[in-house]
Every structure is written in C-alpha cells, then in structure tokens.
Amino acid sequence: MWDSKRFVKSKLILKVFFLFALICTALPHQASFAASDYKSISFYLQAHPDDWQLFRGEYAYNDLHAPQTKVVFIYTTAGDAGSVKGWWEARERGAVASIRKALKPTPLTIDIAQFNDHPIVRYTSGNSVSYFLRLPDGMDGSGSKEYNNESLSKLRDSNQSITAVDKSTTYTSWSDFTHTLKEIMDYETNVVGAKHPWVNVADNDSNYNPGDHMDHKATSDAVSTFAKGNYNRALYVTYDVKNKKGNIGGAALTNKKNLFYAYANEVYSQTVANGDPVDQQLFEDEWYWWGNKSYSRNIKYNQ
Numbered sequence: 001m002w003d004s005k006r007f008v009k010s011k012l013i014l015k016v017f018f019l020f021a022l023i024c025t026a027l028p029h030q031a032s033f034a035a036s037d038y039k040s041i042s043f044y045l046q047a048h049p050d051d052w053q054l055f056r057g058e059y060a061y062n063d064l065h066a067p068q069t070k071v072v073f074i075y076t077t078a079g080d081a082g083s084v085k086g087w088w089e090a091r092e093r094g095a096v097a098s099i100r101k102a103l104k105p106t107p108l109t110i111d112i113a114q115f116n117d118h119p120i121v122r123y124t125s126g127n128s129v130s131y132f133l134r135l136p137d138g139m140d141g142s143g144s145k146e147y148n149n150e151s152l153s154k155l156r157d158s159n160q161s162i163t164a165v166d167k168s169t170t171y172t173s174w175s176d177f178t179h180t181l182k183e184i185m186d187y188e189t190n191v192v193g194a195k196h197p198w199v200n201v202a203d204n205d206s207n208y209n210p211g212d213h214m215d216h217k218a219t220s221d222a223v224s225t226f227a228k229g230n231y232n233r234a235l236y237v238t239y240d241v242k243n244k245k246g247n248i249g250g251a252a253l254t255n256k257k258n259l260f261y262a263y264a265n266e267v268y269s270q271t272v273a274n275g276d277p278v279d280q281q282l283f284e285d286e287w288y289w290w291g292n293k294s295y296s297r298n299i300k301y302n303q
C-alpha cells in the first residue's frame with residue numbers, strides 16, 4: 001500500500017544524504033588511505049551498479065579479500081532505467097552494500113572528487129573506492145524522455161552532451177568523458193605505484209559478446225581509447241552468458257552469490273522505503289540467467 005508520508009520522508013533522507021556528500025568535498029589528491037598499504041590495484045569499470053556482481057563477482061570478491069590490493073569500482077551510468085522514483089539511488093546504495101559485504105566491518109566515507117573539472121561522488125571503505133558518474137541510462141541507445149533522451153552512445157557517436165541525473169555536471173564531448181575516466185584511473189594507479197594494472201570491463205566486440213547493452217559497449221569503447229600502452233583488460237561476456245554452460249561452482253559461486261544478493265537486498269529495502277518496491281523476481285531471474293557463469297578474454301596493455 002502506498003504510504004505518502006513514508007515516501008516523502010524517505011525522499012527527504014535521500015536528499016540529505018546526497019547533500020552531505022556534496023558538502024564533504026575533497027580534491028583527488030586528498031585521499032584518505034596510505035599508498036604504502038597497497039602493492040597492486042584492480043579496476044572494475046562498468047555501466048550499471050550490478051554489472052560486476054553478475055558478470056565478475058567471484059574475481060571482485062578475491063580482490064576485496066586481498067588487503068594489499070586496492071579495488072577501484074567506476075560506474076558510468078546511474079542505471080536509472082528512465083525512472084525518477086528513487087531507483088538509481090537505491091541501486092547506488094546496493095552497489096556499495098555488495099562491496100561492504102565482502103569486507104570486514106569498516107567505516108564508509110563519502111566525498112566529492114574532482115577529475116577533469118567534473119565533480120564525482122566517491123565512496124571509500126576498507127581497500128575499496130567507488131566512483132559514481134551518475135549519467136543517464138541509455139536504454140537501447142536512444143535514452144529516456146525523463147533524462148532528455150541523452151545517452152553514452154549519442155555522446156560517442158555525435159558528441160551530443162550528457163548531464164548527470166543529479167545535475168551535478170555535463171560532459172560535452174566523447175573526449176571529455178574518456179579523459180575523465182582516464183584521469184580517475186591514472187590517479188588511482190599512480191597513488192599505488194602500479195604498472196599496467198588490470199581493468200575488468202564488458203567485452204565491446206560483438207563477436208565475443210553479442211546482444212550487449214548499449215551502455216556496456218559505450219563504456220568499454222571509452223576504455224579502449226586509452227587502454228593500449230597503459231592497462232591490461234579482462235573483457236567479460238555479459239548477457240550472452242545466458243546461452244553458455246555454467247562454469248562456476250563451490251566457494252567461488254557462493255562468494256559471487258553473496259555479493260549479488262547483498263546488492264539485491266539493499267535495493268529492495270531502499271525501494272520499499274521509497275514506496276515503490278521492486279519485484280524481487282527480477283533478482284531471481286538475473287541470478288538464474290547469469291549467476292553461475294563467467295566468461296572472459298584478456299588483452300594485455302601492449303597488444
């Protein structure tokens with residue numbers, strides 16, 4: 001049943017939460033961790049808040065459990081699906097919850113980092129850091145009317161500008177966007193002192209990864225503009241693993257499942273609080289289609 005008072009209260013809490021994040025502004029060179037704590041770094045760069053859990057979760061779990069590895073998650077879109085009913089906020093919190101599920105109890109800090117003159121929300125917890133660019137979900141590439149039909153595909157193909165769903169910033173060209181991603185990754189890499197670290201990202205070659213989401217492909221295309229000479233890439237198959245044999249079992253499958261359902265449970269909790277609860281069958285279907293499968297190929301930095 002719709003509870004308007006509860007909905008208004010929940011939306012107010014969300015607004016206060018994100019206002020707090022905006023107030024806690026920090027420059028990227030004011031990181032709260034010691035570089036000496038880490039010997040390596042792994043990147044997970046994806047379009048949507050549940051991508052790495054579904055398609056790369058077992059690897060992320062292992063990285064998060066390696067205390068001398070810094071794990072950096074970068075989300076290019078809000079995954080809003082054209083909704084303005086608190087869906088993207090719930091998914092963002094879900095992504096953070098899934099990371100913290102893999103960690104020992106540890107504080108969570110939120111600030112605003114500045115890269116390429118764009119403010120970007122940053123969450124830090126344990127050996128993880130998460131950046132949310134909050135760009136509109138591109139859907140089939142044409143975007144949604146709720147967010148002016150903007151999309152990463154249009155930004156890539158015709159330099160049609162795209163504005164974050166929270167109105168925090170606008171990317172006016174494809175190079176503006178790709179340079180921002182590279183600046184984030186270069187900054188984190190240099191802090192740790194790593195050489196040619198791995199970035200996990202969806203495979204943008206339709207021969208290996210057919211029928212993919214347009215945002216997945218655009219995000220991977222962006223990484224391709226600067227990966228050569230700098231970053232190793234683990235290119236994973238996304239939706240098409242539904243058509244492949246299950247190849248994960250044992251502890252790896254359990255760990256992956258726990259992280260995905262930490263995301264799912266938090267999203268459900270947030271949408272209930274918003275007065276617009278998500279149908280939990282969505283999560284059951286997604287896990288059934290993709291959960292016990294993981295396919296990828298590697299491209300070295302010098303290829």
